Amino acid sequence: xxxxxxxxxxxxxxxxxxxxxxxxxxxxxxxxxxxxxxxxxxxxxxxxxxxxxxxxxxxxxxxxxxxxxxxxxxxxxxxxxxxxxxxxxxxxxxxxxxxxxxxxxxxxxxxxxxxxxxxxxxxxxxxxxxxxxxxxxxxxxxxxxxxxxxxxxxxxxxxxxxxxxxxxxxxxxxxxxxxxxxxxxxxxxxxxxxxxxxxxxxxxxxxxxxxxxxxxxxxxxxxxxxxxxxxxxxxxxxxxxxxxxx
Ligand code: BTN
Numbered sequence: 001x002x003x004x005x006x007x008x009x010x011x012x013x014x015x016x017x018x019x020x021x022x023x024x025x026x027x028x029x030x031x032x033x034x035x036x037x038x039x040x041x042x043x044x045x046x047x048x049x050x051x052x053x054x055x056x057x058x059x060x061x062x063x064x065x066x067x068x069x070x071x072x073x074x075x076x077x078x079x080x081x082x083x084x085x086x087x088x089x090x091x092x093x094x095x096x097x098x099x100x101x102x103x104x105x106x107x108x109x110x111x112x113x114x115x116x117x118x119x120x121x122x123x124x125x126x127x128x129x130x131x132x133x134x135x136x137x138x139x140x141x142x143x144x145x146x147x148x149x150x151x152x153x154x155x156x157x158x159x160x161x162x163x164x165x166x167x168x169x170x171x172x173x174x175x176x177x178x179x180x181x182x183x184x185x186x187x188x189x190x191x192x193x194x195x196x197x198x199x200x201x202x203x204x205x206x207x208x209x210x211x212x213x214x215x216x217x218x219x220x221x222x223x224x225x226x227x228x229x230x231x232x233x234x235x236x237x238x239x240x241x242x243x244x245x246x
Contacts, residue, residue, distance in 0.1 A: 012039070066129055098196055
C-alpha cells in the first residue's frame with residue numbers, strides 16, 4: 001500500500017538489497033518497498049543492465065508474499081505487475097502503454113520501463129517475490145546504445161514529475177491488480193494482459209536460435225509462453241528461446 005517505503009540514497013540494485021535483507025532472515029512485511037535515489041548497478045532481464053541517472057528515475061523493489069499462488073501460476077504475477085504499470089502509465093500519460101512480452105513497458109516503439117521479478121521458492125511453496133520496477137521519469141538523454149528505443153515520462157509530458165508521488169500512485173495500481181491475482185481470476189488477468197501486448201496481431205521479426213524469422217504474434221499461453229503463428233503453424237516459446245528484433 002506504499003506505506004512501508006525505505007529510501008536508499010545509493011545502492012547497486014534494490015532487488016539485490018531486498019534479497020540480502022531477506023536472506024539475513026529479517027522478517028519484512030509484505031508490501032515493503034525499497035527505493036533508490038541512485039541505483040548504480042541496476043539489473044535487467046536476461047543478465048542485462050538497467051541504467052538510470054542518479055535522482056532522475058523511479059527504481060524500486062516491492063516485496064510480495066504470494067503464498068496463495070501455485071508456482072505453476074507464476075506467470076499471472078508477471079501479468080498482474082505488468083498490467084499495473086501499463087494501466088498507470090496509460091492513465092497518466094493519456095497515450096496507450098503496451099507490454100512487450102514478457103514485461104517491458106512501451107510507449108509507441110520506445111521502452112519507458114521494465115520489470116524484473118525474482119521468485120524465491122522453497123520446494124513447491126512460495127516464499128517471496130521481489131518485484132523490481134524501473135521507470136524512466138525525468139531523464140531525457142540516454143546512452144547511445146538505447147537512445148533510439150528509450151523514452152521517459154518527461155519526454156512525453158515535457159515537465160518534471162515528483163518521484164515519491166509517482167511511486168504512491170503506481171503502488172495503488174499494483175494493489176488493485178494484486179487483489180485480482182488473489183481472487184484467482186487468472187483468466188481475467190491473462191485476457192487483460194493479451195489486450196495490451198505490444199505488436200499483437202502484427203507480423204514481426206524474431207530471433208530464434210540466432211536466426212531471424214517472421215511471424216505473427218498471436219498471444220501468450222497460460223504459462224506465459226509467447227505464441228507465434230508462422231504461416232498457420234502455431235509455435236510457443238519461453239524467454240530463453242526467442243527475442244524480438246527491435
Ligand atoms: C528489464 O527491463 O529488463 C527489467 C529492468 C528492471 C529494473 C529495475 S530498477 C529496480 C530493480 N532493481 C534492479 O536492479 N532492477 C530492477
